[in-house]
Amino acid sequence: MPVAGNFRLFAVHVARTELLTPGMLRVTLAGEALDGFVNGGCDQRIKLLLPLPGQEEPVLPESGVDDGGWYAAWQRLPDRWRPVMRTYTLRAQRREAREIDVDVALHLAPGGGALREGPASRWARGARPGDRIGVVGPAVPNAGGVEFRLPDGAGHLLLAGDETALPAVGCILESLPAGLPVQVHLRVADPADRQSLPTAADATVHWLHRGGPELVESVAAAALPAGRGYAWIAGEAAQVRALRRHLVGERGMAREDVEFMGYWRRGRSESDPAAESEEVGPGQRVGA
Known part of the structure; x- marks a missing residue:
């Protein structure tokens, strides 16, 4: 801390x-x-x-x-x-x-x-x-207050989140080295909410919309490259936890290679006492 x-x-x-x-x-x-x-x-x-x-x-x-x-x-x-x-x-x-x-x-x-x-x-x-x-x-x-740290030994990257993760995802993609294989899974309200995400990396972006597949379903259906990978996932807390369990339990990723943040929690705001008890340092967000 x-x-x-x-x-x-x-x-x-x-x-x-x-x-x-x-x-x-x-x-x-x-x-x-x-x-x-x-x-x-x-x-x-x-x-x-x-x-x-x-x-x-x-x-x-x-x-x-x-x-x-x-x-x-x-x-x-x-x-x-x-x-x-x-x-x-x-x-x-x-x-x-x-x-x-x-x-x-x-x-x-x-x-x-x-x-x-x-x-x-x-x-x-x-x-x-x-x-x-x-x-x-x-x-x-x-x-x-910073979680994204791409390990030196990571050969590929997975980014996943909802609209609250978009600012960080955009910034991360801009920072990546040329040619790094990256899969991006983003869930927004509808197609009009897609953003341009420039990057030098070799990135494939999967856009999801409300009423369609959840993040876990989208990632579960995707083939990940062999070798050590790194994942950064953020968004609604329950969805983030489910996706982390999938990556660690079913995809075999090391826990230390999966960075996850519950940016908000359905039904809670950051001013709720229960939400404040979950806060880590100056930044773990719980609501908007």
Whole structure:
């Protein structure tokens, strides 16, 4: 677990938003404070501190935010002021521009209807340039909150997840060496939510849609190359656990070669006490 001081609170504002697909909105955040932000990897977890209903901007804690005590400072705020907290993957950082991108899944049902919209996706829909929020992120190298570490001996890669995993998957694919065999299995609401995923790797992308096969079914039907592989899977917790069991129990992958993250849990939000008890360090997400 990261030591105190690895993560701190950054005060930022919305620079712009971009609708990537009907189900994914990119929010670009900016601010001078981001001079001290240190991205640690392709699936770097961060937290957004968002305004409560009726607020124009969140009430951010003032003490303990620069020495790793941001969480205790957030907890000390009265309920009527405490900002909504949600965990997301950093999609990109542009140091010179003092900007970061966060892609927010809007959780739409096929046809465009809201499926399980939470406070973060509602906030993102209404975000406008100049809106202020807080971001808890890494302030030193190797701060933690990063799981993707491709082993030197891995001859092929498997990536799998739902729409909440798309930002990390996109970033991972961009980072891969040329020619590496990669299978990607992604489940989104409908075909309109597919994204372009450029990579130098030899990647095959399988797009799944609601009402069709689950991730486990798609991966189980796929042939994996021989030799040592590495898997990174993320999304709804129950689906992720089922897929990990398949890879380890039926495909014979070593446990240490399967990285898995429950980004959200059906019926739970990150503010639920039961969800908070599952949190690991500053980032294991449970809801949006």
